[in-house]
Structure formats: structure tokens, C-alpha cells
Amino acid sequence: MQAMVEIADARKTYAGGFEALKGVSLDIRKGEILALLGPNGAGKTTLISCICGLAVPTGGAIRVGGHDVVDEYRRARNLIGLVPQEVNLEPFERVWNTVRFTRGLFGRPRDDARLEDILRRLSLWDKRDAKINELSGGMKRRVLIAKALSHDPEVLFLDEPTAGVDVELRRDMWEIVAGLKAQGTTIILTTHYIEEAEAIADRIGVIARGELLLVEETAALMARMGRKELRIELSSRLDAVPAALSGFDLALEEDGWTLVYAYDRSAERTGIARLMSAMGDAGIVLRDLRTHQSSLEEIFVDLVHGERSEGAA
Ligand SMILES: Nc1ncnc2c1ncn2[C@@H]1O[C@H](COP(=O)(O)OP(=O)(O)OP(=O)(O)O)[C@@H](O)[C@H]1O
Ligand SMILES: [Mg+2]
DSSP: OOOSEEEEEEEEEOTTSOEEEEEEEEEEOTTOEEEEEOOTTSSHHHHHHHHHTSSOOSEEEEEETTEETTTTHHHHHHTEEEEOSSOOOOTTSBHHHHHHHHHHHTTOOOOHHHHHHHHHHTTOGGGTTSBGGGSOHHHHHHHHHHHHHTTOOSEEEEESTTTTOOHHHHHHHHHHHHHHHHTTOEEEEEESOHHHHHHHOSEEEEEETTEEEEEEEHHHHHHHHTEEEEEEEESSOOSSOOGGGTTSOEEEOTTSSEEEEEEETTSSOOSHHHHHHHHHHTTOOEEEEEEEEOOHHHHHHHHHTTSOOTTOO
């Protein structure tokens, strides 16, 4: 099946010469939730802006629903709902009009029942006659979401929808996202909260310095997180992992003083007892043992700092 969003070698160099996207390739399946993680300045908003037609890519090609975002801008844009990172609302407009206006902009027929449903789900119904400048920051964020949903988009982009919002809105947002996914909407969100990505995303992409470092099923990433390491400090230095231990998933640290054994924490047999006895047979004497578990947070930090790039997409 054709991907809903196809990104092929997308590049963006801003007018000043800054290269914000250095060739990003990614296909986003219809109906999936993809979370983009990455530090400040990684290029997340730039990528979204290029997909949504707010910025023109300087290289590569992007299609949404099969439509090129530059050559067929209107067709592509019509399929997209965008919740931008920055609040950009008319301060003196009323909530109801703001949302209805957006639906109209996209050429959708008036459907007040639909808009009422959206406003109710976002707990904005009571505020429908309030002016934007009478709303709190979190409420303004809800209005942005209502606007993005007002024209029933097939693809929804949420650029840090839960930055600075309270727990309640975060929960509401997750619920709305789950509901939209159930209806077949494709959702791409950026977040700085790893737990959030874990909780709602089917796949997680990590972006840093304009490059996509990894895209992986959340479950697979979690399985990786389940990996645990046994660090074995040796009483004498080794030059290489001894042949007698080649059957184990062992790595020798560069200095030759530590063997690292990676095992699956959830496996019935960790193989540690077997390893210990094999080491004894091989005449290797150990000085100390430590276990270490890598978290998604660590995997993320390592990736972003370029220390662990073997999983790169
Ligand atoms: N209009 C612009 N002109 C020049 N440089 C820009 C422009 N917009 C963004 N940049 C630069 O591109 C890089 C990527 O910015 P971008 O906003 O895409 O990052 P981000 O991943 O969304 O970060 P954050 O997590 O802070 O939102 C940054 O170095 C930024 O300064
Ligand atoms: Mg951003």
C-alpha cells in the first residue's frame, strides 16, 4: 500500500545558508502514529513545515496522499491538519468563529454539529463565545487543535502539542489522538517527552542536526530497552574476546579490562551461569561484576550525541 506521507531525501537550507535538513527519507503509513523526538533545533518543525507547505524544501521530494507538496500544494494541503508549535490565533476573534473559519478555508461545507463535537471533546464548548485573548495558554492550545481538526484531515501534525500543558490536557490529547487513529487518521507528533512517545506512538523517529538517526517500531525500541548488560571487570587485561567464549554475546571494552555481556532481561535463561562457568574453564579471573540497564532515555541521548549510530535508518 502506498504510504500516506512519502519523504524522499528532503533537504532544507534556509536563506542564511543554514542546512536544517540534510536529506531525510521516511515513509509514513496510513493510520499510524509516528512520534518525532529530537533536541531543540534538530529540524523537527522544519520537516513539518516542509510537509505542510509552510517552507519550501530545497531538495528532495515530499508527497502527501500521493500529491507533491510543492507542485500540487492545494491537494496535499487539503489532507493536512496542523497544530503548530507557536500559538498563532487572532486575539479578538471568538473561539467558535475561529474554528468555523478554518473549516471554511479548506472548502468544507458548514457542519456545526461536527464542530460542536470537536469543541466538546476538547472541553472548549463552554468557551465557544469567548475571545481568544480571554483564554488561558492551555485553552489556546486546545483551540489550535480544534482548528486543525475542523476540516477532518487525513493526516494530522501535532508540533509539540503538550509542551507546557497540564496533565489533564495531555490525557485529553492522548485520548483524542487514539480516537483519531481508530478512525484511520495518520498522526505525526513531535515531543520532548519520551514517555509520551512510548505511550501513544506506533513508531518513533529520532532526529538530530537535520538527520533522521533512527525510525523504529516503539515495541522494538522497548525490547531494546529491555536489554541489560553485565559488565565483567577482569583481573588481567585481554587483547580480544577468547575463542572459548565466542558463543556468548560479548564485547571487550577498548582498554581490555572489561567484558560486556548483553542479555535479555525478560528471557527465561539469561545465560549468566553458563558464561561464568565457561569463563572459569577458560581461566579468566574476574575482579568485579556490575549490571547495567539501558533506558530509552539513554538510547536517545547516545543517539543524539552520535555515540551509538549502528541503528541508523
Ligand atoms: N526561518 C529560519 N531561518 C533560518 N534558520 C532557521 C529558520 N527556522 C529554523 N531555523 C534553524 O533551523 C534549525 C532547526 O530548527 P527547527 O525549528 O526545525 O528545530 P526543532 O527541531 O523544531 O526544535 P525545537 O525542539 O526547539 O522546536 C535551527 O537551527 C533553527 O535555528
Ligand atoms: Mg520545533
